[in-house]
Amino acid sequence: MKMKKSLLTLLSMILMLSLFLVACGGGNDTTTETGDSAAPTETTDTTEEAPTGEPVQGGSIVLGASGEPVMFNDYYNQDSASADVTDLVFAGLMRSNENLEMVPAIAVDFPEISEDGLVWTYKLREGVLFHDGTELTADDVVFSFNIPIHPDYTGPRGSTFAQLEKVEALDKYTVQFTLSEPDAQWAITAGYSILPKHLLEDVAIADLEDYRSFNIENPIGAGPFKFVSWTPGQNLVVEAFDEYFEGRPYLDKITWRFAADANALVLLLQTGDVDHIVAPASELATIETFNHVKLSSTLALRYDYIGWNLQNPLFQDTKVRQALTHAIDREEITETILEGRAQVAHAPVSPLSWAYNDNVPKFEFNPEKAKELLAEAGWEPGADGILQKDGQKFSFTILSNDGNTTRRDIGIIVQQYLGQIGIEVKPEQMEWGAFLDKINPPNYDFDAVVLAWGLALDPDPTAIWHSKEIAQGLNNISFSNAEVDAISDANRKILDQTERAKELAKVWEILAEEQPYTYLYYPQQHLAMNNKIQGFTHHPRVTFYRVNEWWIDNN
């Protein structure tokens, strides 16, 4: 009898729990504001008046992260979790601001560039200190930039520094870089972390990547926060550096808390265990119901696309690719799948970039036009309604990676759109590793793929669009165009930004006209944080940007 009762309790508990889950995971019709263009928009749930107080010293916050860092050395790490930490612990000559412009950091001012663009001279601030109290001088800069150009260097940034011929200290606070050819990207490359020569000069460059006592256990930089401890799988702690050259940060301590995935982070945010997370778009409606949390959204520096494999005869005709884009309602995709949190894209460059060019051919949703173009290309409806040409059916697979529901939904919606004009599409998903294996060289074993590119600060199109990147690189759809190649080769040598933007505009025009990709949209990215965090600035690329300016409002 007693048992029966507890069984009943158990059953009712299970029922109750299911209800909770439905309530938490279900639809939420909170109106969401669509962030407009590049300007960061902040939505606050509380109706209290915005705190207007002066920044206060002190306090600590917990940042939530789902990825674990690897090591804290700019010249060797290649994951964003590590970069997030190095951004706080180290400082460079220059840094990017929230408008994606390079501005001086340890450098006093913008560099002096020689007439031929080969010699860049930076003046350093005096009295900048490393966390161990040693002054940072031109010698440290020379030491740091010599690492990636050393023949024994083993890290992943060799080609980033390929143009650097030599770097020398003119005096204690002046450093001069000599390039082998003009490099517009140098403005950004010069922002790499400066490492302390006095701690690392005795380590052979070949061993530096594995030099754990600096890279992992005790990294020392000149950034706003000092590294304190890291417990893998659990947390990482940094604390304010009193002597930071831009002034002591307001926060005393920052802790990263590592959780399994984005969903776990949302829970931790809800319970107040973490104060700041990158919010997954699928959870925004839930997050908006948390009273103690505010959301900030801005365009991410990236675009999502459908790539057409040009090695497949189906997609070799430009008219066909244009027709495919015409047949897919991207406006509808951004409105429904992304709930309006994105902007339709027409070219492979972000509106946030100075190289953005809006004046490119655009292929609006127009199924009739699509049919016409396909007919012009020789595709006629067969007996079963599916387009045919020379006995071949227009039928292909659209591939995306497992676990990404947005891309899965895009596959399905594309299947419907193209089905309406007589094209048979089979959406398919695959585990990330298998997926990469399939689409990348040497296999190129796919028809169409839904993917995204996170863009670098510099808009150089070479890595993705140059034909030399087909055999080995990231141009896995095998796009080849002589003019794009020529401009790609030349663009980095043009130091004048307006001039370079004009050249790159031609590349975007060609890529928009040719439609090797159907450019889907520029998505927003969302950060969710506790209302107490003040002084926050949303950077499209740096998750923890200017944390030294953050402060806590305890009211």
Add this chain to the structure above:
Amino acid sequence: MTTYLIRRLVMMIPILFGISVISFAIMYAAPGKPAVMNLDPDISVEDRERQMEKLGLNDPPHVQYLNWMGNVVKGDFGTSFTKKQPVKDMILDRLPNTLILMIFSTILAVIISIPFGVLSATKQYSKLDYGVTITSFLGLASPNFWIGLMLIMLFSVQLGWTPVGGVSTLGADFSILDRLHHLILPAIVLATADMAGLTRYTRSSMLEVINQDYIRTARAKGFRERTVIYKHGLRNGLIPIITIFGLMLPGFIGGSVIVESLFSWPGIGKLFIDATFERDYPVIMAITMFGAVLTVLGNLIADILYAVLDPRIEY
């Protein structure tokens, strides 16, 4: 017995060797290579190629295997491709967390399921028996992660009684109470899977025992029912259960993968799943081999315990 033990231990060597070859082959054949899992357009082909070279990934597979094996024999499990740390340290770092979780959840499973199994057997076809049976089938049928999510939603999010995850409160000094507080939910979730099975095993094993002649004899002699069941019956009824413990040993890693991921519990299971997604070969191999050793050892322990507990068995 000693000769038997030695023979069994010696036999472990070819078995483990075979497992290592097969695991390595499967891992090598799996699509996705470590150096390309991270599609960063900033990293050039040449730089990626150099990384492959440095990690020895450009060698033919048999060379890679022999290198790996050679190092393992020397006690070196290599360095993680993605985390750049010695694999041995990574595992040793996480092992205590997994062990704590396992021991706690096993104790929990035992103290709940064995009494219920026995009760269920002695009161066969009673309401209690049906209740226990239904509950254990529910437990067996419900996926771990679902039970975990439910408990998190109820106890952590709605009621705020337990932490959402992690092993201890951030920044707090070490305290046993705090550890237990973090341990309770994951241990319960992990225990549910074992509990259901253990209850069923105990029930059927006890059922078999209490129908034996010696139990009838004991009853006929006028011993109290409690003595009959718990002294005469349970001792024999537990023998097959003990065997199951031995076989549960390798499940320590497998079973923890989901629970550890769900609760952000930094143990071996979480390490394994991360390594798999990142194609971190040295870590995958080390944990697979660890699991293999546990499996082989678990079988051996089960057999030894069997012999200790059941005098009828001889070697």
